Amino acid sequence: MRLEGVGRRYGVRGPWVLRGVELGLPPGGGVVRVEGANGSGKSTLLRLLAGIDRPSAGRISGRPSRTAYVPERFPATGLPFTARGWLVHLGRVHGLGSGEARARAGEWLERFGAAEFAGAPLDELSKGTCQKVAVAQGLLADPGLLVLDEAWTGLDAAARGALDVAVGELAARGSTVVFVDHDPSRLPGADRWQVAAGAVTPARTAPYAVITVSGPEDAPLPPDVVAVRTGDRVSLTVPDERADEVLRELLTCEPPWSVRGVSR
Numbered sequence: 360m361r362l363e364g365v366g367r368r369y370g371v372r373g374p375w376v377l378r379g380v381e382l383g384l385p386p387g388g389g390v391v392r393v394e395g396a397n398g399s400g401k402s403t404l405l406r407l408l409a410g411i412d413r414p415s416a417g418r419i420s421g422r423p424s425r426t427a428y429v430p431e432r433f434p435a436t437g438l439p440f441t442a443r444g445w446l447v448h449l450g451r452v453h454g455l456g457s458g459e460a461r462a463r464a465g466e467w468l469e470r471f472g473a474a475e476f477a478g479a480p481l482d483e484l485s486k487g488t489c490q491k492v493a494v495a496q497g498l499l500a501d502p503g504l505l506v507l508d509e510a511w512t513g514l515d516a517a518a519r520g521a522l523d524v525a526v527g528e529l530a531a532r533g534s535t536v537v538f539v540d541h542d543p544s545r546l547p548g549a550d551r552w553q554v555a556a557g558a559v560t561p562a563r564t565a566p567y568a569v570i571t572v573s574g575p576e577d578a579p580l581p582p583d584v585v586a587v588r589t590g591d592r593v594s595l596t597v598p599d600e601r602a603d604e605v606l607r608e609l610l611t612c613e614p615p616w617s618v619r620g621v622s623r
């Protein structure tokens with residue numbers, strides 16, 4: 360997917376929020392964190408990427424046909440659906456059969472700890488549960504591009520962790536995830552784009568290593584590392600200078616981990 364000369368301003372004489380943006384999303388999928396000061400245009404960029412807003416100038420090409428967008432707050436008021444009904448409806452809009460949409464809706468509600476609310480009307484859900492439904496909706500149809508605008512806000516700690524894992528799984532399958540989040544330690548292996556003065560530029564990322572391990576469920580992980588579990592494997596993202604120390608801890612803890620791969 361490419362952005363060529365993309366600009367956006369609100370109103371014909373409004374100031375340009377974004378201007379002359381030239382960008383390519385990482386080929387083969389990946390995770391991109393969008394950073395910038397308040398009001399710099401991060402949400403504007405995310406809405407353009409997701410296709411729910413159009414550029415005032417330039418063009419965007421190659422957007423995956425399955426693109427999902429999850430904002431910070433899901434305005435569920437007035438929607439005449441239960442949580443499951445809403446997910447099945449959107450799953451079908453994305454081309455899933457109703458049986459598959461129903462099964463996936465159940466799986467995602469379960470993963471986000473909201474299975475007990477599957478049959479509840481959206482109108483009656485708490486903000487946190489509504490946000491779980493919104494995130495489940497984003498993941499439901501296995502999108503090629505998932506855009507998350509502070510989607511972790513309002514989720515409880517377990518659901519935030521479940522979303523981190525889901526993003527890792529999606530990226531591992533070749534999809535692209537672009538996100539904004541106020542927590543600077545969120546998904547630390549992500550590429551970074553900086554939005555400032557209308558421009559979007561890749562930010563310098565401190566060198567880091569990704570260590571993939573497998574091992575018994577009760578094997579301990581070193582403190583202060585960011586771990587994403589995919590099946591029986593765990594990927595740890597650590598600053599380069601800590602990689603040797605973390606590898607030592609992984610190999611000498613009891614029970615020990617098996618190191619499956621290290622990349623920088």
Ligand SMILES: Nc1ncnc2c1ncn2[C@@H]1O[C@H](COP(=O)(O)OP(=O)(O)OP(=O)(O)O)[C@@H](O)[C@H]1O
Binds near residue numbers: 397398401402404
């Ligand atoms: N629908 C809109 N109509 C008019 N102006 C808008 C609209 N959406 C955003 N803007 C303006 O565009 C600029 C960028 O807003 P945007 O929400 O994209 O920034 P942001 O970096 O996401 O901000 P924050 O960090 O505060 O969420 C701001 O000046 C904002 O007031």
